Amino acid sequence: MPREAPTTSPALRLVTERDELPSIEALVARDPDAVARLYDLQVERVERLVVAVMGPDRELDDIVQRVFLEVLSSLPSFRGSEEGMLVAFIDRITVNVARSWIRSRRRRAWLRFAAPAEIPDVPTSVGDPRARAALAVALRVLESLPADERIAFGLRRVEGRRLEEIASMVDASLATVKRRIERAEARFVAEARRHPLLWSWLEDHDPST
């Protein structure tokens, strides 16, 4: 939040705008202060977005670093003139990095004949033990969805983004985005029914009662 410094007169106001992003020129020049400032101002947003589309992930720090490095290396081609455009640009790159990460992880998993990425425990600060157990299953189910469907689902249902926004972020038409969300939900429901713990939690019926 911005804060006001003490004023020296009634006519003077000094406002600190913490959310003002550094200039594109400084970022392209890899000015250390500008890079640090970009990170400070956008890291929470990037982390939230990654977790929304991938779930809590042990590689989250690496993914977020990759996002920022991609942003910096793509900036020379950025043509926007406003801060909002830069934020949208970062969002798009975040989604692209998440998609590549999901796909490459699946390739690695297949090569190693191993299960898909392990999903860490749901943070203990979230919900009650039953909710956490159900969420862990839900995250495993979401993990099994095709990358594009999982991303569309996360952006819509977890991040609450508008369909138009999602379409722009994933570079697809509105109709495609709608289709992906519908398919993701259909697959999720079909799979969730096979897990009594999750399904009963979703239906709000405790099987123990």
Next chain:
Amino acid sequence: MTHRRETFPGAERLARELSAVAEAESTSRRARREALRANLVARATAPPSPRRALPIALGLGALAAAALLALWVGRSERPLAASIDGEAIAEGTFVQAAAGERVARFSDGTRLTLAEGGAMRLDRFTAEGARVVLERGRVEASVVHREATRWTVEAGPYVVRVTGTRFAVWWSPVDEALEVALHEGAVEVTGPDIEGARRVSAGQRLELVVSRPAEAASLPLPASAGSDETLETAELGEPGATDEAPPEPRAARARPASREPRAAEARAEPDWRVLVESRRYREAVALVRERGLEPICASEPAQSLLRLADAARYARDASVGTTVLACVRARFPSSAASAEAAFFLGRIALEARDGRSAARWMEISLREREGGPFAEQAAGLLIEARELAGDSAGARSAADAYLDQYPHGIHVEVAERVARGAPD
């Protein structure tokens, strides 16, 4: 089964909990961010790997040495040279940005961009810098730092001293209001109401209004002088006490004989401008609604009204946003602010899925400020608005125009799809 209107049972609950997971994950990482930021900065600013970099570095080093030598040999006390649109300009040149911005480039690499509607005089070129007199409007400066750099931007009674940084200065001679926004580095500002010099650092913005004690003292002080609202304005020194203000608010701006109690009173009362600056948009808009929009619309300067309109948009109060933007258009016709207001009226209409109205406002915005700061966005959103209004031919024409003008713009994907006539 539950009877909630959801796409599947528990969908809302799942979304809520997953969102909490995202929040918790982000919160849990706060302690590690410093190390992660340091790691990112190190990686982002690291030179290329030594094996590849060595020959390049040697080559570049030789080139740099030659360039430095040439610079040193050629260096003298010769003043900087400057040009606009490739044409050399002399000291004392008066620059006006009547239609579109004007960019002045200096031989030391410094760049001054005068926004549309502004005027400045480029005065006194020296070997270390120049003196810029900003007559009105906004100038964005990117001053290259060297061993000895001395640039000043003078705006009315204020002087901004610079040694190398990126910043913007906005000056309104009508409101006698100054704004200095720092993108990088720091500057020092001197002038009325500032004790000594005020340092402004990166990420800060300094707003100043020349106080008018003589004027205030000459005003009558009725028993009911100064409603809370007007007192706050006076205490904050917002650009309200201007020539544009109607008579009633001006009279009401009288300062009390003893300022201390009033100042305390004023500090106790909320001010919508402070709330807007603090990003407390809902509270700001609620306060404005409570106190009535009419006096604000009648007295506030254009930039202040545009900020309020922004706040209303962020607070999702389309009604206040629309009213304030309409005020801007009515009070400041043919100005950059008016065109900006048209653009945001279009945005509000688009958010309300009113394609026809959105298209009309985008057209007005583009017509009134061709090449203005919102031109690209307006051109892109015009495609969407016409499409939404069912005007396929108009959308295609807007898409063609957009692609011609902004082949690398942010709306290129939509423009290409519409231009191809492909379905959404």
